[in-house]
Amino acid sequence: MSADEPVKTAKTEGTDWIATIWNFLTSLKLVVILLLILSALSIAGTVIEQNKPLQEYYRYYQPGTVALFSKLGLFDMYHSWWFVACLSLLALNITACTMDRYRGIMAGMRKRNLILDEKLSKSLQNLTTIRYALPLDAVEKKMVELAGKEFPGKPVVTAAEEGGSHYFFEKGKYSRLAFFMTHLSILIIFLGALIGSFFGYKGYVNIFEGETVSQVETRAGKIQNLNFQVKCNTFNAEFYASGMPMDYRSDLSILQNGKEVVRKTIRVNDPLTFEGVTFYQSSYGGQPDQVAIEAVSRDGSVKGTVTAPFGRVVDIPGMAEEVEAADYQEHFHLPDGSEGGRAVGVNIYPAKGGAPAGVWLLVNDPEYDKRRGGDTYFRVRDLKLKKYTGLQVNRDPGEILVWLGSILLIAGIMIAFFMSHKKLWISLRTDNKGRSELTIGGTANKNRDAFAREMEQMIQSLKEVS
Amino acid sequence: MTNSLLFGIATFVYFFAMVLYVSYLAFRSEMLGKVASRSMLGGVVVETAAIGMRWYESYQMGIGRAPLTNLYESLAFFAWTFAVIYLVLERKFKIRTVGAFVAPFPFLIMAYAALNPNDIQPLVPALKSNWLISHVVSCFVGYAAFAVSFGVSILYLFKAGSEKRSPKSAGSFWDFLPSSSGLDEIGYKTIAIGFPLLTIGIVTGAFWANVAWGTYWSWDPKETWSLIVWLIYAAYLHARITRGWRGKRAAILSIVGFAATIFCYLGVNLILSGLHSYGSAS
Numbered sequence A: 001m002s003a004d005e006p007v008k009t010a011k012t013e014g015t016d017w018i019a020t021i022w023n024f025l026t027s028l029k030l031v032v033i034l035l036l037i038l039s040a041l042s043i044a045g046t047v048i049e050q051n052k053p054l055q056e057y058y059r060y061y062q063p064g065t066v067a068l069f070s071k072l073g074l075f076d077m078y079h080s081w082w083f084v085a086c087l088s089l090l091a092l093n094i095t096a097c098t099m100d101r102y103r104g105i106m107a108g109m110r111k112r113n114l115i116l117d118e119k120l121s122k123s124l125q126n127l128t129t130i131r132y133a134l135p136l137d138a139v140e141k142k143m144v145e146l147a148g149k150e151f152p153g154k155p156v157v158t159a160a161e162e163g164g165s166h167y168f169f170e171k172g173k174y175s176r177l178a179f180f181m182t183h184l185s186i187l188i189i190f191l192g193a194l195i196g197s198f199f200g201y202k203g204y205v206n207i208f209e210g211e212t213v214s215q216v217e218t219r220a221g222k223i224q225n226l227n228f229q230v231k232c233n234t235f236n237a238e239f240y241a242s243g244m245p246m247d248y249r250s251d252l253s254i255l256q257n258g259k260e261v262v263r264k265t266i267r268v269n270d271p272l273t274f275e276g277v278t279f280y281q282s283s284y285g286g287q288p289d290q291v292a293i294e295a296v297s298r299d300g301s302v303k304g305t306v307t308a309p310f311g312r313v314v315d316i317p318g319m320a321e322e323v324e325a326a327d328y329q330e331h332f333h334l335p336d337g338s339e340g341g342r343a344v345g346v347n348i349y350p351a352k353g354g355a356p357a358g359v360w361l362l363v364n365d366p367e368y369d370k371r372r373g374g375d376t377y378f379r380v381r382d383l384k385l386k387k388y389t390g391l392q393v394n395r396d397p398g399e400i401l402v403w404l405g406s407i408l409l410i411a412g413i414m415i416a417f418f419m420s421h422k423k424l425w426i427s428l429r430t431d432n433k434g435r436s437e438l439t440i441g442g443t444a445n446k447n448r449d450a451f452a453r454e455m456e457q458m459i460q461s462l463k464e465v466s
Numbered sequence B: 001m002t003n004s005l006l007f008g009i010a011t012f013v014y015f016f017a018m019v020l021y022v023s024y025l026a027f028r029s030e031m032l033g034k035v036a037s038r039s040m041l042g043g044v045v046v047e048t049a050a051i052g053m054r055w056y057e058s059y060q061m062g063i064g065r066a067p068l069t070n071l072y073e074s075l076a077f078f079a080w081t082f083a084v085i086y087l088v089l090e091r092k093f094k095i096r097t098v099g100a101f102v103a104p105f106p107f108l109i110m111a112y113a114a115l116n117p118n119d120i121q122p123l124v125p126a127l128k129s130n131w132l133i134s135h136v137v138s139c140f141v142g143y144a145a146f147a148v149s150f151g152v153s154i155l156y157l158f159k160a161g162s163e164k165r166s167p168k169s170a171g172s173f174w175d176f177l178p179s180s181s182g183l184d185e186i187g188y189k190t191i192a193i194g195f196p197l198l199t200i201g202i203v204t205g206a207f208w209a210n211v212a213w214g215t216y217w218s219w220d221p222k223e224t225w226s227l228i229v230w231l232i233y234a235a236y237l238h239a240r241i242t243r244g245w246r247g248k249r250a251a252i253l254s255i256v257g258f259a260a261t262i263f264c265y266l267g268v269n270l271i272l273s274g275l276h277s278y279g280s281a282s
């Protein structure tokens, strides 16, 4: 540290214990330890799966362990009181450090020491004096030109008492603010996350093709009303030949007072935002709309056919029984555990009244119901599905702060690492033998070895001036 | 496929470069050193062609995507960034002697990549994003910088040890290496390159997750591990500001940081589960 550098803010005065707490909060040791503790704690949550239903944990752990972990908050550890306490301590630590350094950084940006005086000269390691046979103004011209390459902008010139002038160049003064940028940005991100969790919500909604919703269910299980309606015009899923998903897209409309105000096709990676609420393509599915059911006799002749709207009990023409398509599964599990594909759960109401019999009919295996026995079995002749799109719905008023903080953080780190506040002093005068004498010295608050090389080069070129 | 052939040649050239770097350290001939650096550069050139070719071939197949999306491709890209970063630093800091300890990585990474399936698969919807490239590239250049710092830090520990044992032994093997304070400085500077890149990688990743899934941070294992890595290097940077934490302790933190990096990159996929799925076989 050179004489030109501001000294770290002096130890806080006042009652001893306040000073002790302040010194604890502003110490770099605390930062290092806190950052390492946070990283060590974070590991736990990647090893223990988080936020699963409690009964799932019993499959992996002893009941006693589950009780203990649950009590310690290890199943939702990133929201546990001790993790949040560590984050709060970090926020406090950053706040205290920023306050502690504020004066020093501001002082460092002030123009001081415009003159290469004796005290300053002593502190500069690269102080060099060069003498020329040229007249003073010729040296000045060349010098300003050379220094101007590294330090654009006009130098501050002060006339020296004993003749000649002092020149003060500086560059990158504002890079000192990088400290505030990096550290305050973290507080801004924290603030954004807090605002999001208190004033935002994450929800979920399924919308059938052609239907409109105006409410979503939040993760917390509450119903959230929207100030507008969302309509799903169509949903499409496309697949590669290998069966891998290629594209999911929903054509959505936003309606206000029954009028369409926005229409957009959303995909994964391309959501729709309206009035601060964002809709993300998240899942999809189908529910039977109409099921054509056939009653077949053992010999294979069709006894009757009906097209049943889902969930309604209907007569089968020519038969005494009634049927209802009541349930649907996209991936039906056969009794042997294998996958049976799409299946419709049908209730068959006996002709003489009484409780219905429930059977599963497989779409891909029409003869599946035959094994039930009896002289009539049922099969699905046609299945019309009503598709729905599954949307994640978010409102996060804090998000903008998170991105603002992120940008500040990146910019601040870049500036902190790759820029520095450089100062250059040059004095010109005529020495007692009538020669022009130039004295030069400089400092940088960071990357000092790179600066030393730059200075060396500049001094070399100054020496070559003739 | 032409790209596979080119990747194969690149692997071989990296192997050759590794042998040369080790010979350079053993025989201390400047000539060998120059050839070693040139071969590493040759490996980079061939691999650049391989990556470009793979990109081009994906378009020919009608898939058309950046070659950065499965384990094979990410390892190959990691080897590439590693070699590039190392060559840049070798030039900048004149640390060719470190090469023997660092140059084996591109070969080893490529050899490991070769164990993984390398067919060009189309992308699932979540990966179709312009954020993919900026996210992956910044993370991986950051990782490569950390890897170089790791190599240099290990060397620092040996070198500092040898300086302690025999402060003035001239002509010993260790004298050929940069001084311990030089290694300490290089270890720091490489992290100063990696840290901003990792920060960009995490932020672009969060932004992408927000666009794709509607949450910028969900504490999934991959995200959390990238945060762990970030916290360790942040601790490193602050530790270095305090007196007494340079040198040995800083080197150890750099080594721990890189161990966490490797776990974040490979361990999470192989051992833990999460959204970032390219470690699984399918």
Ligand code: HEM
Pocket: A025, A026, A027, A028, A031, A090, A093, A094, A097, A098, A179, A182, A183, A186, A413, A416, A417, B234, B237, B238, B241
């Ligand atoms: C996650 C939290 C933090 C991050 C990411 C962070 C990041 C950084 C970065 C990137 C630098 C620049 C390093 C350099 O200039 O060489 C830095 C410097 C610094 N940080 Fe932090 N920091 C964090 C927390 C803290 C805290 C809590 C304190 C309070 C004690 C602190 C105090 C400092 C100090 C004193 C410097 C040196 C500034 C200078 O050289 O002028 N940091 N930090």
